[in-house]
Amino acid sequence: MRAAAGGVGGILILCLLSAAATLDFKYHHTEELEKYLRGVHAAHPSLTHLHSIGRSVEGRVQVPDMGTNETGLHLIELENPFVTPGDEEGAKMKDEAKEGRDLWVLVLGRFPTHHKIGIPEFKYVANMHGDETVGREILLHLIDFLVTSYGRDPVITRLLNNTRVHIMPTMNPDGFEATKVPDCYYTRGRYNRNGADLNRNFPDAFENNSANIQPETQAVMDWIKNETFVLSANLHGGALVASYTFDNGNPVTGSLKGYSRSPDDDVFIHLAKTYSSNHASMYKGTGCDNRQTFPGGITNGYSWYQLEGGMQDYNYVWGQCFEITLELSCCKYPPADQLEKFWRDNKVALIEYIKQVHLGVKGQVTDKNGNPIPDAIVEVKGRPHVCPYRTNEQGEYFLLLLPGTYVINATVPGFKSMLKTVEIPDNTGNFSALKQDFSFPEVSDKIRSRVASCPKTPLYQELTRASAAVKPTVHVLVLMTVTLVIFK
Numbered sequence: 001m002r003a004a005a006g007g008v009g010g011i012l013i014l015c016l017l018s019a020a021a022t023l024d025f026k027y028h029h030t031e032e033l034e035k036y037l038r039g040v041h042a043a044h045p046s047l048t049h050l051h052s053i054g055r056s057v058e059g060r061v062q063v064p065d066m067g068t069n070e071t072g073l074h075l076i077e078l079e080n081p082f083v084t085p086g087d088e089e090g091a092k093m094k095d096e097a098k099e100g101r102d103l104w105v106l107v108l109g110r111f112p113t114h115h116k117i118g119i120p121e122f123k124y125v126a127n128m129h130g131d132e133t134v135g136r137e138i139l140l141h142l143i144d145f146l147v148t149s150y151g152r153d154p155v156i157t158r159l160l161n162n163t164r165v166h167i168m169p170t171m172n173p174d175g176f177e178a179t180k181v182p183d184c185y186y187t188r189g190r191y192n193r194n195g196a197d198l199n200r201n202f203p204d205a206f207e208n209n210s211a212n213i214q215p216e217t218q219a220v221m222d223w224i225k226n227e228t229f230v231l232s233a234n235l236h237g238g239a240l241v242a243s244y245t246f247d248n249g250n251p252v253t254g255s256l257k258g259y260s261r262s263p264d265d266d267v268f269i270h271l272a273k274t275y276s277s278n279h280a281s282m283y284k285g286t287g288c289d290n291r292q293t294f295p296g297g298i299t300n301g302y303s304w305y306q307l308e309g310g311m312q313d314y315n316y317v318w319g320q321c322f323e324i325t326l327e328l329s330c331c332k333y334p335p336a337d338q339l340e341k342f343w344r345d346n347k348v349a350l351i352e353y354i355k356q357v358h359l360g361v362k363g364q365v366t367d368k369n370g371n372p373i374p375d376a377i378v379e380v381k382g383r384p385h386v387c388p389y390r391t392n393e394q395g396e397y398f399l400l401l402l403p404g405t406y407v408i409n410a411t412v413p414g415f416k417s418m419l420k421t422v423e424i425p426d427n428t429g430n431f432s433a434l435k436q437d438f439s440f441p442e443v444s445d446k447i448r449s450r451v452a453s454c455p456k457t458p459l460y461q462e463l464t465r466a467s468a469a470v471k472p473t474v475h476v477l478v479l480m481t482v483t484l485v486i487f488k
């Protein structure tokens, strides 16, 4: 019995290894995608960690239930209303869809299961629009490349020893499955099962977003809250450009000039250019047709077209994470035989972009005994975030900055702010940002346990009222952008 079990186990391991070793250029539907991710984890158990951050909608029904929770939504599971009794195929669908689909994340790194002090967290999220499919597949190939290069390629080995990389191939698995056949243009698969556009579904820094927060969105918001993400990209299709925050704006951020500038505009331009210049053709900026060009292959999100409730602004304002939006294919859902070329076109850019998580400065804020101080505010002079960036549970901060001289300001309530001037080199090649710690005199537990949170209300709204500017350009912008709103 024992020998037989061992034999079966051995065969199973062999199967898993071979599944992990060969990754075809084709579309992986839910079952195959899960099988692939499980296979990779089984073949590389100490380098990877596989978990689901939540579940999609399919098979569940949302009932407005104001007052139950922050989102005003209460989720219950009901019989699938789209299935007629006795319909075998329908019954199978119901079974599959009973509790939604898992939102899988594969984490790669030397310490894949948990955060380590000093090691920044990076993420890639694809397929939040279910009909934009290239990102979903190239992230699987990125996983394949990373796990097979670790221990062989010195750059990838150092990258994964010094970075924790989170990869979510699909944020909208229901939308992907709803898109039956490859189609270059917009389809209903863009939306989640409730018909919501997930890239309009986040709290917005500029206006009240009345959209009901969807389970997929909530899962990502919780994930962002629970990890110390520093850098991220969000993969889309339907255009060829790297777009950066802000997507929304007001006169304070420059909307009257058609450009919504964040305090870290220089860093965002660098990040977007890093991707476009390492991509096979994005840097040319020719876009997808003659009507639309993007110098250098990049654009400010708002300059392209304004949108509310987008994920990249949410990451930057509330998640302390710099995120850009990558539009990777003119055709949203191209035929599978083009996937190999898409992987080749993006491979270098995907790796170079991850390295940027080591830009700038990082460190710990502690008391004089070395105890970490969470929720201390650490900001750079001259570039205040509307919701100030704070240290995590371990008292850590990470600030992405281009090489240069900066004054870093650390603040703990009840103490005088501590200022330090730092000279930041380009450290991305060393896989470690400049280290600068702050040590405060003894801080009482009372102060340390003070809960700091950033309100979900539109943070820039007050600033607009203060400037009380009229918005004559709004109608013009609406007219200009109405035909573009199906991309990001």
Ligand SMILES: [Zn+2]
Pocket: 129, 132, 199, 236, 237, 486, 487, 488
């Ligand atoms: Zn999109």
